[in-house]
Amino acid sequence: MMKITVCIGSACHLKGSREIVERLQALIIKQNIADHIELKGTFCLGNCAKEGVSIMIDDQYFNVSKENIEHFFNEEVLIRLKAQ
Amino acid sequence: MSLFLETGYTSLNKKDEELCGDKVETIIKDDQITLVLADGLGSGVKANILATLTSKILCTLIANQVSIDECIETIIQSLPVCKVRKVAYSTFSIIHINDQGHGYLFEFDNPQAIYIHHGSCKDLNRESLNILNKVVYKSELNLSVNDHLLIMSDGAIHAGVGSTLNFGWQRDDIKKYIENSDIDTASARALAWFVAKACHDLYMGIPGDDTTIAAIKVKRIEKVDLLVGPPVDKDNDNYYVARFLNNDGKKIVCGGTSSQIVARYLNKEVKTLFDYPDKDVPPIGHIEGIDLTTEGVLTLKRLLELSKRYLSISDLNDKRFKAKDGASLLADMLFEKATHITFYVGQSINIAHQNLPIDISMKIKLVESLANDLRQMGKRIVVNYD
Numbered sequence: 001m002m003k004i005t006v007c008i009g010s011a012c013h014l015k016g017s018r019e020i021v022e023r024l025q026a027l028i029i030k031q032n033i034a035d036h037i038e039l040k041g042t043f044c045l046g047n048c049a050k051e052g053v054s055i056m057i058d059d060q061y062f063n064v065s066k067e068n069i070e071h072f073f074n075e076e077v078l079i080r081l082k083a084q
Numbered sequence: 085m086s087l088f089l090e091t092g093y094t095s096l097n098k099k100d101e102e103l104c105g106d107k108v109e110t111i112i113k114d115d116q117i118t119l120v121l122a123d124g125l126g127s128g129v130k131a132n133i134l135a136t137l138t139s140k141i142l143c144t145l146i147a148n149q150v151s152i153d154e155c156i157e158t159i160i161q162s163l164p165v166c167k168v169r170k171v172a173y174s175t176f177s178i179i180h181i182n183d184q185g186h187g188y189l190f191e192f193d194n195p196q197a198i199y200i201h202h203g204s205c206k207d208l209n210r211e212s213l214n215i216l217n218k219v220v221y222k223s224e225l226n227l228s229v230n231d232h233l234l235i236m237s238d239g240a241i242h243a244g245v246g247s248t249l250n251f252g253w254q255r256d257d258i259k260k261y262i263e264n265s266d267i268d269t270a271s272a273r274a275l276a277w278f279v280a281k282a283c284h285d286l287y288m289g290i291p292g293d294d295t296t297i298a299a300i301k302v303k304r305i306e307k308v309d310l311l312v313g314p315p316v317d318k319d320n321d322n323y324y325v326a327r328f329l330n331n332d333g334k335k336i337v338c339g340g341t342s343s344q345i346v347a348r349y350l351n352k353e354v355k356t357l358f359d360y361p362d363k364d365v366p367p368i369g370h371i372e373g374i375d376l377t378t379e380g381v382l383t384l385k386r387l388l389e390l391s392k393r394y395l396s397i398s399d400l401n402d403k404r405f406k407a408k409d410g411a412s413l414l415a416d417m418l419f420e421k422a423t424h425i426t427f428y429v430g431q432s433i434n435i436a437h438q439n440l441p442i443d444i445s446m447k448i449k450l451v452e453s454l455a456n457d458l459r460q461m462g463k464r465i466v467v468n469y470d
Contacts, residue, residue: 008356009340010381010442013366021358041356043340043369043379048437 002037002081007054009044016066017053023066027073036081087183087229088305088423089117090462092273093298094280095397096239096291098127105131106237106296108397109139111147112462115183118147121298123194123237125166125173131294134163138174146180152190152222156215177235177298185227185302192220195241195255200232200275203268205259227302232268232275239295240279244286253286271420272301273394273461274403281400307333308422312380313430313447314341315470324470325349328428336417337371339380342430347371362386362409376417378410381442384450386411387418391457394419418458425458427451427467 004024008017021041028034045061047054052063057076064072093108105127111118120143124134138159145155163172177194181187189197189208199206208223227233236258245252258279262268267278276297283295309331315324325346329335337343347354354377356369365386366379390411393399405416418425429451437443455465 006358008358008366008379010366010379011437011440013379013382014440014442017366018360018363025358039358041358041367043343043354043356048434048440 002077002084003056003058004037004039004077005042005045005056006039007043007045007047008041009048011044011048012053015053019066020053020055020064020069023069024073027070027077031078033081036084037077086305087185088303089181089183090272090301090303090423091117091119091299092271092276092403093121093296093397094273094277094400096280096284096287096295097398098239098292098294099290101128101294103128103132104296105135105294106239107132107135107139108296108298109143111143113147116147116187117179117181117183117300118143119179119235119298119300120146120176121194121235121237121296122174122176123239123294123296125169125171127294130166134172134174137163138176142176142178146178146190152178152213152220153215156218156220160216175237179225179233179235179300181225181227181300183302185225185229185231187225189223189225189233189235190220191223191235192218195236195238196221197223198234198255198259198262199227200234200262200268201228202230203263203266205262227300229302229304230268232272232299232301234262234275234279234297234299236279236298237294237296239291239293240283240297242293243283243291243295244288245292247288248286253283258282270404272299274420275299275301277400277403284400303423305423306421307331307424307426308336308417309333309426309428310336310338310418311342311346311428311430312338312384312451313444314339314345314432315430316432317470318432321345322349324428324430331426333424333426334375334417334422335373336376336378336414337374338378338384338414341432341434342380343369343371343374343377346374346377350374359408361407362411365409365411368410368413376410376413378414381437381447381450383410383414384447384454387414388450388453388457390415391419391454391461395457395460418463419461422463424464425466427455427465428470429467430470 124131
């Protein structure tokens with residue numbers, strides 16, 4: 001089970017975390033991988049100063065924006081999932 | 085047992101009038117509240133002056149234990165005489181009550197008050213007094229916990245006359261309307277709004293008369309402790325959290341870092357869901373043992389908008405908060421339920437927030453405005469800065 005944690009704290013909310021969450025939820029359904037991914041929210045991850053919304057895949061940090069969310073999903077999420 | 089008195093009112097201005105000819109005045113003195121609702125003769129400026137003078141004079145005198153006879157005499161001598169009608173006239177209802185629910189009600193020419201006990205509406209026993217040829221009714225008040233007392237100007241019982249209703253909204257109909265709802269479980273302010281809103285609807289949005297509904301409620305004391313922001317002194321997080329948790333109120337934590345500090349102290353986890361009942365308010369969190377956990381500044385900003393609306397005496401939006409977003413949940417606990425609120429405001433600066441519209445000065449400002457609004461609602465507020 002892969003754990004994806006999206007920051008929904010103040011700063012990330014302003015940077016569009018709600019949209020990021022919706023996009024991820026849609027992508028997960030589209031790829032039919034909901035059984036393999038636990039998507040959850042968290043308050044501030046302490047990375048507010050970086051561009052984009054803070055996301056963790058298991059214990060690794062990423063900063064994702066609306067523009068590169070698909071890229072992130074394809075390159076990080078799907079590839080990791082296949083490797084597992 | 086110590087109880088708490090809460091008051092609230094809503095006014096509708098007669099169509100095309102900028103000023104209301106009804107006036108509500110409240111004075112809180114020690115453990116007593118004096119509330120006066122006066123309805124001045126006519127409408128507009130003239131009525132407003134009469135009602136303002138009457139409510140102000142009566143409220144000040146009664147709050148200072150002056151006898152009703154002397155009050156009436158003072159009013160008769162001070163009200164300006166209307167040039168057109170050759171009379172000086174204003175109706176009034178006066179509630180003078182202590183926080184045990186004991187006191188008096190005096191009524192002069194306003195519709196009779198409605199006493200709400202366990203969801204049913206009753207009439208109080210009235211004794212008629214003749215003071216300087218005016219008939220004033222006096223009732224003894226013995227309100228128990230969760231009782232409301234509702235007073236109104238005649239705009240309420242005239243609502244809809246000749247349009248939606250042949251004879252207006254009779255007092256018995258108002259009683260039935262209240263009994264058929266669950267509004268008696270809400271605050272005094274919400275009850276007053278609830279009846280005024282119905283009047284507004286019966287007038288089809290164009291009140292034919294100034295209409296004011298005021299209510300007073302006896303409540304059990306309900307304390308809330310609210311922690312917002314981590315303390316400056318990082319090494320003493322635990323000390324501040326312990327002080328917050330050891331106070332005896334319901335617990336609210338606002339802010340991401342704050343909730344992590346509290347969760348760490350309790351050895352629990354902050355759980356968050358992706359529920360966005362309102363897209364502008366970040367989702368709430370959950371910490372076992374904490375009654376409500378929300379995001380910080382953005383939620384508080386929305387809460388402040390809600391408090392402005394809640395405090396407004398002319399805003400007809402629902403005074404109850406049923407939505408499930410963080411700000412509405414806070415509003416329900418703080419505005420509708422709480423009587424005593426203690427703030428624990430941490431002033432630590434979140435470096436990452438500095439160039440965003442959520443920095444520390446914003447947070448402090450929000451808390452200060454919020455505390456002021458809560459004081460205006462009649463709550464007892466303590467603010468600690470850590």
